[in-house]
Amino acid sequence: MKTYDADLIIVGGGLVGAALALALKNTTLDVILLEGRAPQLDWPLDTWDQRVYAISRASRRLLNEIGAWPRMRVERLTPISAMKIAGDAPHSRLEFAALESGVDELAFIIENRELQRALWLALDDCSNVRVMTSVTASALQIDYDAATLTLADGHQLSAKLIIGADGANSWVRQQLAIPSSAKSYEQYGVVANFACEKPHYGVAQQWFMPDGILAWLPLPNQQMSMVWSCSEDRRNELLTLSADELAKQVAQAGQSRLGQLSVVTPAAAFPLKLTQVADIARSRVALVGDAAHTVHPLAGQGVNLGFGDVAELAKVLASVHPDRIGDALVLRRYELARRESVLLMQTVCDGLQVLFNNHNPILKSLRNIGLTMTDSLPWIKRQLIRHAMDS
Numbered sequence: 001m002k003t004y005d006a007d008l009i010i011v012g013g014g015l016v017g018a019a020l021a022l023a024l025k026n027t028t029l030d031v032i033l034l035e036g037r038a039p040q041l042d043w044p045l046d047t048w049d050q051r052v053y054a055i056s057r058a059s060r061r062l063l064n065e066i067g068a069w070p071r072m073r074v075e076r077l078t079p080i081s082a083m084k085i086a087g088d089a090p091h092s093r094l095e096f097a098a099l100e101s102g103v104d105e106l107a108f109i110i111e112n113r114e115l116q117r118a119l120w121l122a123l124d125d126c127s128n129v130r131v132m133t134s135v136t137a138s139a140l141q142i143d144y145d146a147a148t149l150t151l152a153d154g155h156q157l158s159a160k161l162i163i164g165a166d167g168a169n170s171w172v173r174q175q176l177a178i179p180s181s182a183k184s185y186e187q188y189g190v191v192a193n194f195a196c197e198k199p200h201y202g203v204a205q206q207w208f209m210p211d212g213i214l215a216w217l218p219l220p221n222q223q224m225s226m227v228w229s230c231s232e233d234r235r236n237e238l239l240t241l242s243a244d245e246l247a248k249q250v251a252q253a254g255q256s257r258l259g260q261l262s263v264v265t266p267a268a269a270f271p272l273k274l275t276q277v278a279d280i281a282r283s284r285v286a287l288v289g290d291a292a293h294t295v296h297p298l299a300g301q302g303v304n305l306g307f308g309d310v311a312e313l314a315k316v317l318a319s320v321h322p323d324r325i326g327d328a329l330v331l332r333r334y335e336l337a338r339r340e341s342v343l344l345m346q347t348v349c350d351g352l353q354v355l356f357n358n359h360n361p362i363l364k365s366l367r368n369i370g371l372t373m374t375d376s377l378p379w380i381k382r383q384l385i386r387h388a389m390d391s
């Protein structure tokens with residue numbers, strides 16, 4: 001009988017890979033989590049990560065179930081009480097409030113490293129997960145009864161199933177030549193944190209502007225995190241401004257709604273692209289998180305989609321005999337269950353990006369009328385809120 005080093009090996013211990021390992025903790029599966037870089041778990045508490053996420057209520061439920069949410073420090077979390085969206089014509093707007101939907105918050109804003117820390121602390125309590133850090137895989141071979149990883153030091157690890165949780169440029173996906181298409185938005189997400197003169201009251205704000213999309217997300221201590229999706233030229237300009245000039249330009253772009261700003265965490269930029277992957281599951285392999293899909297960050301849904309993958313894949317794997325976890329037919333159930341939600345989110349985000357990144361005057365008036373009309377239709381608004389919160 002074939003012996004394995006583990007039932008499954010997860011390549012990539014980012015937010016999604018670590019969450020999947022945790023989601024398998026109540027199974028009999030023996031898991032190896034392999035991460036190239038050891039994550040940072042400690043930092044001075046007066047510093048703030050400029051990578052932040054809007055975590056949906058569905059993701060929060062998952063993080064709670066897998067034991068990560070209770071490890072998050074409440075003083076680093078900000079509930080979003082309302083969301084204000086402005087178009088690129090005067091008075092075009094769309095507003096959502098948590099109370100309208102009978103909930104306490106629409107989502108939570110959380111720093112990347114705080115979430116990563118909570119997940120990795122929770123992993124300490126998982127007796128069925130072995131974590132290997134600072135390890136590089138150099139080859140992957142798939143056979144009918146096993147997947148075998150060769151590490152850079154020549155060591156080999158075999159398992160019934162390999163999970164690619166290794167981000168947008170997935171090494172696992174490339175090793176297996178799984179077809180994918182990447183559409184560059186020719187935009188960058190420029191992120192930075194600011195202290196604000198006026199309180200934000202937990203309100204997230206977003207402006208669809210002729211030259212990009214600006215979002216202000218509330219952070220604790222009267223601070224906010226900016227995500228400015230903009231052209232390469234604008235990115236170059238923002239990254240080279242002095243701290244004072246950056247704060248001034250960002251305040252101006254947001255009509256000084258939070259008064260004067262001052263930089264807390266300097267700007268960094270990430271290229272934005274839409275990635276669509278032909279099959280996220282094959283015999284002995286499955287992809288999760290950004291390895292399986294990327295979306296424009298305008299709706300703040302990327303990692304939430306990844307947590308959706310985790311919930312579904314963990315459910316499928318827990319429902320079959322451990323010997324069958326690598327079967328193509330089993331993994332196909334995971335793929336089918338995720339297809340619709342992922343495609344819907346990619347289509348909506350891509351459509352909005354295309355609609356607002358367009359100078360055609362007819363489209364401009366249509367998109368602004370659309371925003372304001374949606375604002376006046378409470379039923380449609382409630383459906384949109386429910387979908388965003390619970391997907």
Ligand SMILES: Cc1cc2nc3c(=O)[nH]c(=O)nc-3n(C[C@H](O)[C@H](O)[C@H](O)COP(=O)(O)OP(=O)(O)OC[C@H]3O[C@@H](n4cnc5c(N)ncnc54)[C@H](O)[C@@H]3O)c2cc1C
Pocket residue numbers: 011012013014015016017034035036037052053054055135136137165166167168171189190191227270271288289290291297299300301302303304305306
């Ligand atoms: C500007 C911007 C703003 C965003 N805002 C939001 C938001 O508000 N809400 C939201 O839901 N999403 C948001 N996203 C999307 C979110 O950042 C991603 O969806 C999420 O980080 C993906 O997590 P992941 O674990 O799949 O991949 P990654 O975070 O890329 O993690 C992959 C991990 O795999 C490891 N790795 C890679 N290759 C190997 C290898 N060969 N061997 C071992 N380890 C390996 C890496 O070291 C890394 O730790 C935003 C994205 C951008 C660019």
